[in-house]
Amino acid sequence: MIGRVPAPPGQKLDFNSLKAPANYVPGLGRGATGFVTRSDVGPARAGPGPGDGGGDNKEEGTEEVKFDAFMGADAGVFAGGEYDEDDREADRIWESIDDRMDERRRERREALMKAEIEKYRAENPKITEQFADLKRQLGEVSESEWEAIPEIGDYTIKRQKRETYAPAPDSLLTAAANASGATGGATALDVNGLATPAGSASSVASLTDIGEGRSTVLGLKLDSMADSVSGQTVIDPKGYLTDLSSMKITSATEVADIKKARLLLKSVITTNPHHGPGWIAAARLEELAGKLNVARELISKGCEQCPSAEDVWLEASRLQPPDLAKAVLARGVAHIPDSVKLWLAAARLERDKAAQGRVLRKALERLPTSVRLWKAAVELASADDARVLLSRAVECCPQHVELWLALARLESYDNAKKVLNKARQAVPTDPSIWITAAKLEESQGHIEMVGRVINRAIKSLSANGVVISREAWLAEAESAERASPPMTATCASIVRDVIGLGVEDEDRRRTWMADADEMGRKGSVETARAIYEVLQSTFPGKEEVWREAAKLEKAAGGGARLDALLRRAVTYCPSAEVLWLMAAKEKWLSGDVPGARGVLAEAFAANPDSEAIWLAAFKLEFENSEPERARALLAKARATEACSTPRVWMKSAIVEREAGDAAAERGLLEEGLRRHPAFWKLWLMLGQLEERQGRTDAARTAYAAGIKRCPECVPLWRAAARVEENAGAVGKARAVLEQARQRIPKRDDAAAARAELWLAAIRTEQRAGSSKAADTLLAKALQELPASGALWAEAIAAAPRPQRKTKSADALKRCDQDPAVVSAVAQLFWADRKVDKARAWFNRAALLAPEVGDYWALFYKFELAHGTPESAAEVARRAREREPRYGERWTRVAKDPRNAHQPVEALLKKVVVDIDTLPPP
Template sequence: MASRRDFLSQPAPENYVAGLGRGATGFTTRSDLGPAREGPSEDQIKAAVAKRSAQLGLTESKDDDDKDDGRYQDPDNEVGLFSGGIYEKDDEEADQIWKEVEDKMGRRRQKQRLVVFTVTSPHPRKTPGLSVEIDEQNTDQSSHREAREQAEREDYERKNPKIQQQFAGLKRALETVTDEEWANLPDPKDLTGRTKRARTARMERFYAVPDSVLAAARDSGQFGTTVADDGTATAGGNKDGTVTDFAKIGAARDKVLKARLEQESQSSGTATAGSATSIDPRGYLTSLSNMQGAEKSIGDFEQFRKMLKSAVDSNPKHAASWIAAARLEIAAGKPVAARNLIAKGCQHCPKSEDIWLENIHLNENRNAKIIAAQAIQAIPHSVKIWVEAMKLENDPRSKKKVIRRALDHNQESEALWKEAVNLEEDVEDARILLAKATELIPESLDLWLALARLETPANARKILNKAVKKLPNSHELWIAAARLEEQMGEGTKKPVMKNAVKFLAKQNAMPKREEWIAEAEKCEEEGAVITCSNIIEETLGWGLDEDDDRKEMWMEDAKASISRDKFATARAIYAYALRVFVNSKSLYLAAVELERNHGTKDDLWRALEKAVEACPHVENFWLMLAREKAGQIDEARRVLARAFKQNPDNEDIWLAAVKLEADNGFIDQARDLLKTARQNAPTDRVWMRSVAFERQLGDNEAALDLVRDALLLFPGSPKLWMMKGQIYEDLDKLPEAREAYSTGVRAVPSSVPIWLLYSRLEERSGNVVKARSVLDRARQAVPKSPELWTELIRVERRAGNLNQAKSLMANALQQMPKSGLLWAERILNLEARTQRKSLLAEAIKKVEDDPILLVTAARILWAERRLDRAQNWFDKALLLDRDMGDTWAWYYKFVTQHGTEEKRAELVAKCVLNDPRHGEHWQAIAKDPKNANKKTEEILKLVAAELK
């Protein structure tokens, strides 16, 4: 042991890299580029390969035929796979270890066989023969061992077969089971939640509580107070150990109240007779206004008064200080002091117009006239003082006298001339005054326009021409000239606005496009519609290049005018834009929508005629025109005939023609058109319309034949499968309906409505378990569908499994937290009434905009009789989505109970205008064949009557 080296003196193992195990860095390691020390040489590599080949019994071949060796073609053959690798010392050591293990295991097995052979040998004395037999067994012991293990494995598998092996025969026998046998299988019993309910019932056992516990709980939140004979009260202790003395609280309250009353009484005693702060000495409460006036402390007035007095004394020529001091006295209820102050201010600032006007306002009429005369003497050229003096007079003659004296001193005052003209009752006198005013003030646009309005049309033209020379940069004069031509009936003949644009462009005085639109809206508001159109026509495209987004810009201008109720301006904008973009579908749609909402029927017809002429291949315009002329069947037929020429074999036009004939009672013509459409335009929609047409007529057999033929052509159409099942339901053939829905969900597994119809059929048949199974399959096909989750929750709720329904709801909201349908179902049907408002607030935070949730909020407020807020929520829901028919129905039911007749009529008109198509209750009634020919108003009332 003494000769053995210590650890640090021993040589390092081969391929050892210092620091590699503890993550050291900063040097080259084997994990980066290879071992740090130099690798083996070529001689060492050749020797290692030769040694490895010799051990495996292989010979190195010099030719390249070994590339095609058979062992490399089989991926499972690993013999010689690493024969060409480097055979290192660690490989040799590993092989040696495995060889020793194999030898040891072989010797152990040999000993076991030897013992067994010795015990069972019939000739124990023949020992030489024994050793020979052992040697023979030892040579092929591995093959015997493998055979024995294989036999044991087969015997174990035969005695213990797997589950799938046990049922293999039964699975093969299921191929012979038919669909009818599947449908007639007995249903298992509903064991949903029974074990859980029983376990819950055992846990929810109640026991009697002692009276001492109840008494302690009752007294824990109370205060105890004992009143002694002398009137004092002793307070009881609180739960947290503190003590509340109610006697001291009451005494402090009385003391504070007494101090406030004394303070208010002292303030009222020092106030003047005209002061509004007074306290009733008898102790009655004063009015709210008096209390508000009493809140102003006298100390504050004194402080402000000192500050203003200092400002006046330091600069007595500053009029604003005098005015502020006088207004402070008015606020303090001292009008006399205020008049005295403002009078002193007028003495110190006689040339200030504001201080004289303040003095006039603070005095009565008689004194105010005297003060106005003094002000005029001090400032004879002040227009405001002259106007104020005129207002102090009572009769028109005196007013005219004052104004004319004012004009003697201020001949170029536009305001005085306007006041003088307004005082004149005779038109001729006003014209004379305006003529004089325009001579003295030729730059006044208002005076020129006023004079032109009072003159005859012929003289007005001369006046406007003269005004244009004086004011060449004024576009208002040109607009006035255009309006004058419109009044004379020549608005469309003379190009006044065209000349105006040219003239103003030369003068570099062309206003912006937005200003011209504002002027056009002003003309429309005053009734000059032709001038409005002329302004838009000549100025809308001014300064815009073809590279600009002119169409979008003009559409925004039109929408802005519509929002301000200036429909003639918007109509003129669309007309100009359509002259530039002749074939624009979006512009024609916007123009048609404008006429539909804010124009007459003739205007709408003209707009649609222009649309179909400009865009003959847009079938929507043809359909809208035919729909608008539906009351005139011959005209509508002509429109559709023209549409057929432009759009042959268009399914929309075919269906519109069918609807026209059917709505007017021409059944045979409609059936013939559908037959022709199925030949010329064989689409699934045409076939569906044919089936629906026969169902509406009550011929379910013909409808069934059509839907069978259609499904041969369109097996992937979900609506055809739905129609087939519904027809069988109408014929009371539930097995066939079940088969139709079952085949439909296999053909179109992503269609949610088919799954819902399938589930509801099973539930109506009394088979709740089958309905649940159908919905489970549906949720696997369409995982995140709020409709499917809601239907499953409703099935459980209707079956009485409320706990299961709540559990499903929690799972559904985890997957779809922003579904308004799920939140509405939970709030209205699964939770207690007291928790609805809190859940509603939580839902509104999580769900941004959902009409179903907004209607739920309105219904809750409706139930609480908060009608105004409920109506606001209904309005929000309609503003969010006007195509949701259920919202209109709930709102109509609300208005029917709590609204006026005018409100109901307005709501019905809006519903008819928007023509809603969606909604759970709305679609169920609107798509019923019995209601096929009913209008939107009738459908609205039917849906509202069904709501609960």
Template sequence: MSAIHPGALLNKTKKNFIGMPAPLGYVAGVGRGATGFTTRSDIGPARDANDVSDDRHAPPNKRKKKDDDDDEDLNDANYDEFNGYGGSLCSKDPYDKDDEEADAIYDEIDKRMDEKRKEYREMRLKAELENYRQERPKIQQMFSDLKRELAQVSEGEWSTIPEVGDARNRKQRNPRAERFTPLPDSVLSHNLGGENVTAINPSSGLASMMPGTNTPGMVTPSGDLDLRKIGQARNTLMDMRLNQVSDAVGGQTVVDPKGYLTDLQSMIPQYGGDINDVKKARLLLKSVRETNPNHSPGWIASARLEEVTGKLQSARNLIMKGCEMCPKSEDVWLEAARLQTPEMAKSVIAQAVQTLPYSPRIWIKGADLETELKAKKRVYRKALEQIPNSELLWKLAVELEEEEDAKILLSRAVECCPTSVDLWLALARLETYENSRKVLNKARENNPKDRLIWITAAKLEEANNNNSLVNKIIERAIATLQANMVDINRDQWIKDAMEAEHSGAVVTCQAIIKNIIGYGVEEEDRKHTWMEDAESCANQGAFECARAIYGHALTVFPKKKSVWLAAAHFERTHGTRESLETLLQQAVTHCPQEETLWLMGAKSKWLAKDVPAARSILALAFKANPNSEEIWLAAVKLESENDEFERSIRLLSKARSQAPTPKVMMKSAHLEWALGNLEAAKRLLDDGLEKFKDFDKLWMMKGQILEQQKQYDAASEVYREAVKTCHHSIPLWKLLAQLEEKMGKIVTARATLEKGRVRNPRNDQLWLASIRLELKAGNKDVSKSLMARALQENSTSGILWAQAIFLEDPPQRKSRSVDALKRCQDDAHVVLSVAKMFWMDGKKNKAREWFNKTVKIDPDFGDAWALYFKMESMFGTEDQKNEVEKRCIAADPRHGEHWQETAKSIYNWRKKTPEILRIVAERLPIPVMNREVY
């Protein structure tokens, strides 16, 4: 039982909380330190923690009065059709905590179910909205495709669109207009007699008298009206009036009788906009002028509006009024001078000069209005008397003078504008060497923070062959600028070096690069940054700057092979043969173990037809790299290219004994094969296969030699043995399948390719070989099914998509090519196929564009060059054909199915790029619409 405070007994008045349930967790007297306790009877039987607790402090139930039903409100306003009188049927039932908890649970369930259905409901609503929009689209959606096409409308097409006319009839356009009914011709003929014209030719029909009248009229022999006579009379009257207004002096006619009406066409209006817009603009600008009459842009805008609408005099009046209201505005005076005639403009500028004598722009405008050179000079000199510190006026005045007078003017100019670097430099250019040095020294004193003065001084010393002072000047310049707290911008100095190179100051350019290239660069980033700077300079045509950067980098990193190689590639591309060889001599002394540097030096000598020097370089390379495969093979190639086959064979024999590598064995066998020693070649191949059984090129060469000897069965055995050992070599599988196809074993070839695809999954070359095998066998449907499977495994293979285009019928090839370009946009094989399609359609210019795009994407693709050359040989000019050949030689392609087959043929082992290009072009078939392309 809860404790009762003793003070509560003193109050006889009943409190309002007596008989009410205690709050949850209530402990009587807790504020005074009392501690509540719980007995077993309070806890009751054991129950779950989530069960609804017993409300032990519930209020006593109040008894319902028996006469509740009698007190029920039976008024009509309290009647409900569904619930009857008194509202809800359940309003008298008690609503306890169980009901509240149940309602909350049901609300949560409804909310959860609503969230589950929300996605489906939104999707259904979206679908219904889309269907509704398709059935009843908006106007902007209906014309969206036309709006997109408007982006391609040219300016000329826009100007030719006619204005929208008023489609209403005259009554609708002007309902209050007076109706006009033309008079009949009889009334006109009756009233013509009132005018007495004696100069009319009687043959016109106007001299006859009307019957029964004393006035001349128009009658015909038949008595009817002759409209032709009326026209003739009208022309006669027009000629008479034109003659009356003609000028009798000198027989000249003021009005052209034939073309005075058509001359109105020469009066072309300058403004073609809506006249209502002009009226609104006038009212707006008038309000601006009246509100703020000292606002110069308002006067200028008003004058230009009148000028645009063709009212030039109104524009002049307005702008002159603006000059009165805004006399201190340069823009208003300049606008007034522009709108006036040249003579009037001079007077306007004269007034402006009196009002604003210190405005350079007004003086310059005045000089521009003068036509004679002396007058211009006089204006500029008067301007300089008023504004002696204007750098712009001095420059313009100096430009009009001869050299001696310009020198005098510049001497005065640098006194008036000592901070103008341009004036100092201009004066230095006109002076002699000694005076120029003095001028530049004074310029440095007046402008200690300008770098251009120092650079000009360095160029001056270089121009007078004092190259030793150039580097000192640049060093002192950087030190002085740093002392004057000037930020040294490395990129800006490099640009100055490039400008110095373009102006011919090479020594100054090199000095700038030497002193600035390492400024502000972290030590670990130097090499990378310098290589990027050199490439950037080379791309911008500043080769001396790039050479200076490479030279500085080589002094800092003399043992870095990559720097030497980059410098060597630069000299080979942009330098001379002598500069390249000099660099390579230095490179091999610092990096003797780098084989590429030796080989580049030997090749340079060989291209210069200096074979003994190339041999000596290779001999030195042998000493530095005694067992280098690359150097051995380079020596062999040098001898074989110069027809020294015996020396080549001896070198290869020595190389096999000292450095027996797979490539050396292959080159040995290839040389014997090329010289026709097939048995010796087979022996070398057998020796090589004993040592290097997994080198696939040895197997290929042996099989091809056997094919050349017509020993097809032996070649087939060699290939089968090879694919067991080198099952990842795709060319071996293709050679075996081609040999079996040549022998007529189509089923065996098909099985071989399928086995190769199993061993090498997702290989597009084997899939392509299988597809072409079926095409050659006449199984086009089988090839299409194979192509579908192949594209599933290799969806981005360019060679497969290129073949897929030509598997389709001609009408479907265009859509197939679009799919191919989407999948492999930058693949040379796909782009080449599109070029073939344009060739088939007879669109040679489009084909030429796509051929160019192909060779740009992959310059190493020899088949594209050959097909391009073939098209230009057939349809192009001789210059176009030679241009393709020249570009192909520069690209020096190495890959391509037909190119490699021709270049690696033993019969073409000594042919160069131009010869191979012509051979491949002759062998390639001409693209024809209904021919299968392999």
């Protein structure tokens, strides 16, 4: 029996007094089921383990901690296990496997460790290793080199002991004075400076009085010296104070640095006294320290040690007064007579031009081949004297082209030609001589000679082995254009002769177009014009060439030159509709309406079936208040099978809408829809006509029919929803917009359309007063389209004022180049009164989307409020040049029949009023 304790011999064992064995369950043999609950064990009481003797000799709550050599302190947990021979055999096997695996990877691990150690030592060498090569080289240093190493002084960092002195207190000195006064052996100084016996009635009783007395005596002495002329020193109080204010107060740190630098430079000039920069540095250090006399002495010694260093002489002359500087430079010139710098410095020290000229002429006698001296002398001379000097200069320096060109500019036409010919013979490889000759011919009006000169230049330079650089010659053409006066013939001749150099035939048009565009961006109009002339003569049938040339002329001011260009363009490209329209528009803008009609008549003859030309002719008559002519043109176009297009029918309906004839407008729209049922603008116009007539059901029918034909047309969905909203059925409007979002596919190319629908739904809720529903829709919209600038702009506008900056930052992270976001940020700056930032951001929005009128209107409104009338007019001018056509508010104002034929400035002002009075559409 497990746990049974044998009874002593002769005694009966009392089983009831023994402790039950571990895991004993009463009645288990009779089929009873036993269990132990937490209340039996307790929260911190461990269960009994095998071999537990019942704990007779242990105190309650204590347990013996068991430790095993193999299992360590965990023996108490696994006390029931036994470590036998099988376990030892298993451990031996595993250890042999571990040793085998470790042996297999040891070589690789040691190699990797060795490589890492070598890499670390290569990147972080020891100090001894870094200077090992230098130490080896020390063995080659000779004894004389060792002796020549300068002493650098004492730079010890040890803290030097300082002696401190503490002044004696006044009480101690007073007591000593009183003690000495009792013996009568001391004297004191009264206020008059007379010695009297101490202890008398006039004796000084306090050291403070002594200090005051000394100050008074010193003041009396200074006053007497200032008033006396016969004294040793005469003090000027004002000058004295001025000298004190001009003194430089040097800190202790600067003094220490100057001392160190002085010591180092002294070592430099001592070890190598013939090194000029060392003397210059030492002199400048003393000058910096305020010791000008020492600096002069040093630089004088430098001149003696380095008589052939011109920089030392120049420094010496700089440190001396002007009169003494002349003497210094005279000595320098005596030592270095070929120094151009010294001669020029000596000339600059002279006060009048005549003296400077004498010095330079003397220098030229010594150095006749110095171009700098000749230039300096010519600059000081009059025109006649300069001509004489240059004549001599080109003889002495025939290879310097600048002298030849300067002489040619001073001569007459005939003499200049002779000078340039001599220059060309002396320097046959310089192109500037030929270009100057071409400019000379153009200045005399000999335009036909300019081309010949440039052509001969190219041939002559090529024959002399000069590489003709296309880019360099085009730069010369730009330079000729910017001359005063502009040398346009020279510019054009250069372009004609070099534009094709190094360009393959198949790349000519593309390369030349890029060159012309680059020149236009840089403002070199004449150069770009010359390139386009070459393009027009080489590719006369290319519409793109004529169109880009016309853009350049329009940007340059237009006028007769543009009209002549377009006339030539339509001659070479009669089927190019754009060129005909540009020609007609320029005539119209210049006020020549009959001329525009004539151009369009010629365009009709050349392109009888062109929709663009028919519509241009209609617009010309319509904008000039000729409705009957416009009707006739459109009727004729509708009768022509090739020109009966949807846009022609739309323009016809627009004419009747402006005339106020609703029946005629409805008839044209219905007929146009029968012919072109997929043109959504006709359905939209029909619905708008029914709304204006008050026929809501007919408008619903028109929009529904249009949506059925054009299910992805966002304007039709928005118009249908707006009809329901205006009728008071906001729920139906919500349903229409939700249905539209389901019908528009979720593609990248349809993101803008979906954003427009979300925006319409949000604004519908805002107009209905449901701000929470609007916020919910906006959050959903941004979740679906996180890169939509229109939605972020709406989020910025709808956010509470404290949160707008955060919204703006989030929007700029998502789409910083979107004009809607930029405009919203500009309005935020405007609200914060940050005028300059707001102006910059409004300008940026207008540049990002110049075709959107809403941004121009906001910019114009801002300038009216915070700018000047000139700045507001400038914004209006820029908007007129851009001719905006889009924008929610701009479209609402511009499409209103009451605003037909209004100029851009008038529409701009009306949109500003719309911003102030009406909510977004």
